[in-house]
Amino acid sequence: MKTFLLRRIFFSVLLQLPCLSLASEQNPASVVTKKANQKILKALPFDHRQDFEDIKRGFIAPLPDNGIIKNDQGGPVWDLGAFQFARGEVAPDTANPSLWRQLQLISEGGLYRVTPRIYQVRSADLSNISFIEGDSGVIVMDPLISAETAKAALELYRQHRGNRPVVAVIYTHSHVDHYGGVRGVVDEEEVKSGRVKIIAPENFLIEAVSENVFAGNHMARRASFMYGNLISKDPKGTLGAGLGLETSTGTVTLIEPTDTITKTGQTLKVDGLTFHFLMAPGSEAPAEMHFFVPELKAVTAAENATHTLHNLYTLRGAKVRNARNWSRYLNETLQRWGEKAEVLFAPHHWPTWGKENVVNHLKKQRDLYKYLNDQTLRLANHGYNMVQAAEMMTLPPELSQYWANRGYYGSVNHDTRAVWNYYLGFFDGNPARLYPMPPTAAGKKYVQYMGGAANIIQQAKRDYNAGEYRWVAEVLDKLVSAEPNNRAARDLLADALEQMGYQQENGTWRNFFLSGAKELRDGIERLPVPLTASADTIRNMPTELIFDYLGIRLNGPKATGKQISINITLPDINEHYALVLENAVLNYTAPVSSPHCSVTIQRSDLNDILLGTATLQEKIRDGAVNIEGDAEQLKLLLSLMDQFDFWWNLVTPEPMDKQSLEAS
Template identity: 75%
Template sequence: MRYFARMLGLVFSATAGLLFLSSSYAQDAKDAKAPTEVTANANAAVLKKLPFKDRQDFEDVKRGFIAPLPNGGVIKNAQGEPVWDLGAYDFAEGKDAPESVNPSLWRQLQLLSEGGLYEVSPRIYQVRSADLSNITFIEGDKGVVVMDPLISAETAKAALDLYREHRGDKPVVGVIYTHSHIDHYGGVRGVVDEEDVTAGKVKIIAPDGFVDEAVSENVFAGNHMSRRASFMYGNLLPKDPRGSLGTGLGLGTSVGTATLIEPTDTITRDGQQIKLDGLTFEFILAPGSEAPSEMHFYIPELKALTAAENSNHTLHNLYTLRGAKVRNARAWSGYLNDTIQKWGEEAEVLYGPHHWPTWGNEKVVNHLKKQRDLYKYLNDQTLRMANHGYNMVEAAEMMQLPPELASYWANRGYYGSINHDTRAVWNYYLGYFDGNPARLYPLPPTDAGKKYVEYMGGAQNLLKLAQKDFDAGNYRWVAQVLDNLVSAEPDNQAARNLLADALEQLGYQQENGPWRNFFLSGAKELRNGIERMPVPSTASPDTIRSMPIELFFDFLAIRLNGPKAAGKNIAINLSLPDVEGNYSLVLENGVLNYGPPVERPSATVTVNRSDLNDVILGTATMKDKVGSGAVKVTGDEKQLDALLSLLDTFDFWWNLVTPNQPSDS
């Protein structure tokens, strides 16, 4: 039984791909180098390409301002520890972009750094820049409906307190989760009490499939996603002009308490309406767009529209760099078109869970059309090039938006990028293989790297040639070729350092926030190695309680070490009396399956789901539960131990920019 607690305690390593590392863990930029002349010139050229004289966004982001976040933008938890600090980004306020930053990304940072309470329109208010996302308060006849209550209970409560300070102590009568990512539901217990939900005083409304998607998206590959998220969100970087500038979608992720209260009302069809506190909410489902479970809605009494996270002031991800299923650009565009067709003639304001609103019917429709056509252009033109025979990398390199889309600030690639979104479309339809048999069966990076180094005359000659290309500003090629050398010789510090220099300059030039964070995080790891930092758990009690037991069994099967399990046959019956669940876990053929109980199990474990939750959360061990009598084991306990001994644990801090050595796993 000694393996069970460790096994269960590692079920969740991330939620919605967000890794919560406090910014205090990130070291300063002492190792960061200055931008080269090539980088400075590249960034200066951006000022001539884009319409920086257009200041409408700066007017819009301030419109309706009521009050700033209290305490200088610092929000703390019950222990007095900061979980959010808007002031960390003050370095950009009122300043021109330094040479180490793409001016377009700097502009986005300045817009996102505006925070506080805002009036969107009469009866609709938002608190912005108190977390990665916005929280919206929609006033009914007697109370308020909350849309998307942020990541953490602490930030959501601080936002509600700020709203009530200026709009009165209105009771929360409803919560709407627009989709299944944690920055749109995690703070729910900061705005409502579950007792009020249970008593019917508060409705919680969500799209079809919300709970399964919210709980499951990152369980199966969660450890891998979390590690990459540490790069994507810039968690390992300082916040300064040579470090992280946020993500383009928002500034960063709060590090408070993530919670979940399950929905009371589910939207299952287009056109479904819910009357709530004197207001009508009309819904359109948008599954498989920005989130697997997502929806848009319109309030006719207020002429107010939200397209959730499918319409933003940035190009979004069709593939997120933390790793996830590729999103459907064609469907995404279609949902925006449906929204225009259904409500485009009426809507006077478009607001969302990220960024700032758009006002006026003409501007609302124009914005939706520009975003609709952005995703459709990427979908259609990628397929056009694919049908001409261009592969994924070639199509991404060739893709250019037409001027009418590219010059629209809200379509710039601050979070998604034209390049990786094009590759996402290609991969969505055609997969990873481009049809060239020379690329069908490549050597793994370490083996290939050794041959590349040999063919290029050895490590010293390769470094000499790479330095020449670095001096010429050919950073993409330097990164590509030195990746082979570092794969072949991971301890070659000269190669690591020059590769770090190349990645750093690439990072400084990026308009895309996650790309910048990836390049700079990679440079940091190459120079300093992996610096193991505390990784707060996002496996909240609410999340664990909501996790279907079948999903948990699926995750156990992923944890099974197949090579070690070969030739073994074990059957365990598992009884969960408090939820009247009875299952079997059967190991055969190197695979772990679950199903109904079997007639002749090796052992039978009887445990209440509530006790199982305690073990998953790490508040108790299975040994404790057995000792207290809460868990009973009959049959051959050694067979249970044997099964549990075959389950791998996953190290979070695996190598991202140097090779991981193969093992029997």
């Protein structure tokens, strides 16, 4: 309807903004942090080296150009070489040795043979791309985040396996790192002609296009912390995200599926190979599926059985996942195919070979999620709240000593809180916590009760020197919330978060702590982040979803007392609606009999406006938009739509600019 309706989600504009050059010195690891990290060396089986053999198995060729993949303008969208600092090196004091080990594994990249007819390109993006060779061509599974990285991976595969045509693409689930690069491996005309199938689980499209839109601005901002996009790649910065290194920053694309898998047991014959499917909705993704190829004795559990404890709640923000169902899907995979599979391959990490190892891995992962589900509920039923349960939860040795169950991406702590929240919500039953004050107001009272800022900082310094970083962070968060310009408080809070980051086994926790420390010290730097709400995403959004998003953008207080009705006709897709504003809520219905005005616009022109490639006024001037009736009511409705600023502060309650930082 107007450029700003979705524009703020599209980060392409923001990516062109200059960065603030405010880089500050990072601290070394403290004595407490060094000791904490050294304990890890004694607690885990570092002498078990099978993963280091498996990660190299089947290696054919490295990524070309030293692992740098560029876009059409020559700018890098992926740089594997930036993560090579860990290879062959002993973990430094600023790194948890377990996370360092994981980085050494996931920074291995290139083309690999899984079996004689399955090949993978790994570490060319956050995820893997798999090539399954049929009788006449190749079936691509999960084509990465960006068209550029997927294209480079396909070229590397063809360089060593011949120029096999792509005959099908399989999306195992609805997250962007499993479909975003599709136009790098196939042309849409090939799909429309029927030469290429696009196979996906039921509800894939609606889940793929909705997750990054409704709460997309908030989610993407947190993702910039989660994936370490804003911090350095070195022993004091990001060590990857555990599941993969980081997210590529190329062009996110999407082609609508041609074949939908709707039920467990469904079978498809694709280029001479038989695919048996198992539905796994509401596990790692809202729409997800496993499959088995009997001719190749190969099984994939999509992202539900990788070499890490996964997220039951992702720190970027998303719906909480169902640990019970997750475990059940893995158990069903075992029951159906465990005795038949000789290899388990996944869109992250490295495969597991051998029937015994496949069964063991699936069992260990199955029981990991079942243990977290069952034991969290056991503690909840004893009366422990969410935070208490998370603090009490430990895995038994038979699960915790298995490397693939370590918390590199999910963690035992926040997954326990996820299970608790899934069943019981945000309130723990204590009425003193039912109606908390907001952070700034509460922070001011805390500071007053604790004798003022100077007294808090003095005591916090003492606790920091004693290594009580969690407490220092908790206390100073109150002070910074009350006094966001207090430089001493910000710096000491940053120091505490930094040491917490250095100790983390979990890659995303480390990235969050270190990103928070950077923002406290330097303010907000506008750096490249992935563009997930891309042109293809918008074009594939059902019109109803766009109108739902307009309702989210509506400023309710400003809309109070206003009544507007507008009929909208989209002739190119033969759709007719009315947007009706009343009770400070925007609904869409069938057309009404007496609207304030009627708008006729092609859906393709609406897409242009939403993507910011044209304005409403330009479309009216060109005759692409026709308005009958009171056009002022349309202008009024548009004026009630909020714009979302992507670069909102995560660790301070109010925006901080360079001048205010310097002044403080």
